Amino acid sequence: AAAAQQQQRQKHVAVVGCGVNGLCTAWQLLERGHRVTLLEQFPVPHSRGSSHGHSRITRYAYKEAEYARLMRRAFPLWSRLESLSGQRLFINCGMASLGSGAYLRNISEVLESNSMPLERLSGQSLASRFPRLAGFHDCVLDPSAGILLADRCLQALRSRVAQLGGRLRDCVRVTAIEPQPDGSVRLRLSGSGTAAAASAEELTADSVVLAAGAWAGQLLSGLGLELPLRPIGVTAMYWRLRRGEGAAETGDFGPEKFPTFDYQDKDFHVYGLPELEYPGMVKICMHDGPDLDPDIRETREQREPYYLPELTDFVRRWFPHLVPEPAVTEKCIYTLTPDRGLIVDRHPRHRNILFVCGCSGHGFKLGPVIGQLLSEMATGQPPSEDLAFMSAGRFKHGVTSAKL
Template identity: 40%
Template sequence: MASSRALYDVIVIGAGIEGSSCAYNLAKEGKKVLLIEQFPLPHIRGSSHGQSRITRYAYSEAFYVRMMVDCFPMWAQLEKESGKDFFINCGVLDIRDRTASAQKVVSSLSAYDIPHEHLLARDIRRRFPMFNVSDKDQAIYDPNGGLIRADTALAAFQKVFTQFGGTLHDKELVRNVKPGSPAKVVTSCSVYAASSVVIAAGPWTGKFASELGLSLRLQPIKVIPMYWRIKPGQEEAHQSGKFPCFIDTRGETKGSFHVYGLPCEEYPGLVKVANHVGAPCNPNHRDLLDEDDSWVIDQVKQNVVDTFPGLEPEPAIIESCIYTMTPDNNAYIDRHPKYNNIIFAAGFSGHGFKLAPAVGKAVAELVTGREPTYNMKPFKIGRFDTLAKL
């Protein structure tokens, strides 16, 4: 193994969307940054690949709305810096069957003066006739939301990161992190030293945490993006000009999780509709066939049959991805409680892509010791008491 004497200001482990945003933000501040990725770039082995992700202001938690207030202009700035357009403003429809949960979203959006509409069932049918809803249903419409072309956005972060002087190594496995001042990062190719280390390794983060004496509640799960064929004559109604991204939480009252979807912007003639849940998995063996996958697919089939008369009732394409879940679906964005110069950014629970610009900003503030812009309490490592400890 070769040995490197180079001392970096920061080493970021993991070049997914969160790690790439962290590296980009730090390099933009003039830091000497090394970003390390175990797989050849681009790749489909983690959580950041694919053609699309939903982005929205609409959250029931006000602290997320505050982060999204920054994220939208930060995404736009990245588009300018990279010369790539990756945001499609098709709106987001947040469908609910409980007044209380809808009101939480309205309250959070109102707190930051975010434009939105609270739609009753008759309003949904009139505005979006391709959605079949019951009389008790309602929705929050977020007109400024839409979709991000994920692969393009990820590549944009990495491109601009290197333009700001950052160093990107792919095909390089990190074997371990050795705490100290400086900290050492041992890889399959070399040993690097840095004043700070950011661990943003997605479903592989638990390994590093454990080796550093830290028990984090992180559970990788296999999720199954699915694509459904549009019936003949219904194609125009399912394009991004008319069909919004959507989140459908009505199933939560029946013991299932929520379904989400995006318009026909990836595969020709297909709409993406999938379940925001899956079975536990080993990230190194994600694609093994598993009988537990069937219930996930069946739930989405039922949603498609009930809600989308313009779509065929069987999926045309089935893919796989990984979420890294925490018990409360909030990530860890915090310092190691013992090693102050090691920072974790992981456990984004399937909704972190849109938040990546703010996550990068928050991590840069942790690295430099600046006052945090956002409410970081929901992301603290110690919030589960004995479940996240040394």
């Protein structure tokens, strides 16, 4: 009888998109005993979306208290994945918030009011702890923060999903999402590549989670939801340490002596990570970029690194031990919302169609808790957090024509 009851409760969930949010949702659903089919339009792994790359900053230090609280749940889940995978996924080098006094005050207030650890460093204490940040004079350090090794995290998630019996199908594009009269959802699929037409097929699931990154707008539009999503092309840049005279000491830019950092002053927003993936290079990037169509990556504007003069000036001013021109550049996509907050919600008329999108360049670290919340919603449970701050409805023209 218990087995029959379990069978009754078990749902088949289709998850569209195999980036960090899709994989985390699949992981959490499978841990709860549900059946999962993951669908990915590109070959796995790939670098066409928003989840690839070697490193991501993870932190409690948020200007918004709601996200700081979500991170409280995300950190232990990353630790659990790390122990399940037997691989190091996180480097705890801390994060220094730098920039305007207003920004530092804001970060301090959120960390303090949520009883999260922080350290204020200035002058000599900053110079002795992090010699290469000495020029900044003041910083708020989030000592729990650090670096998630993104590609390794994705690999660990794929392994766990496979271990738990999840099915992952890559090179399959979802062409339509059709709610059925019996409450199920039918997905129309086409294989990518030459035999695409021949391999058209369909899949039916009890519920669907859309975690489609920069492609979310297209899929949601087909369901009558027009959300203010703006994909942009972001260039990750790596800056080489100077050789010879004026060179940094060995290890000065390594994770032991150089934390991740986030610099904000009015609209100017730069972040950086220590020497890690490329020996002798530090990652320093603008948190912005030009609009792009995710299916047409390489416009001329995309090839020119965005904001290069401002970023070069920043590196020259604050990091004289780095050569002030990028040695390596890599492409990534952010999908922005007007308030730079995530959207996690369900379709207003089809409550078994859920979606996460608009992660605005700060979603990776939140992946496991977003996956947990979506897995609850996809199986008919109330979410274990108040999600009003991530609702689609907060954008006035958010849900214009839910026509289905």
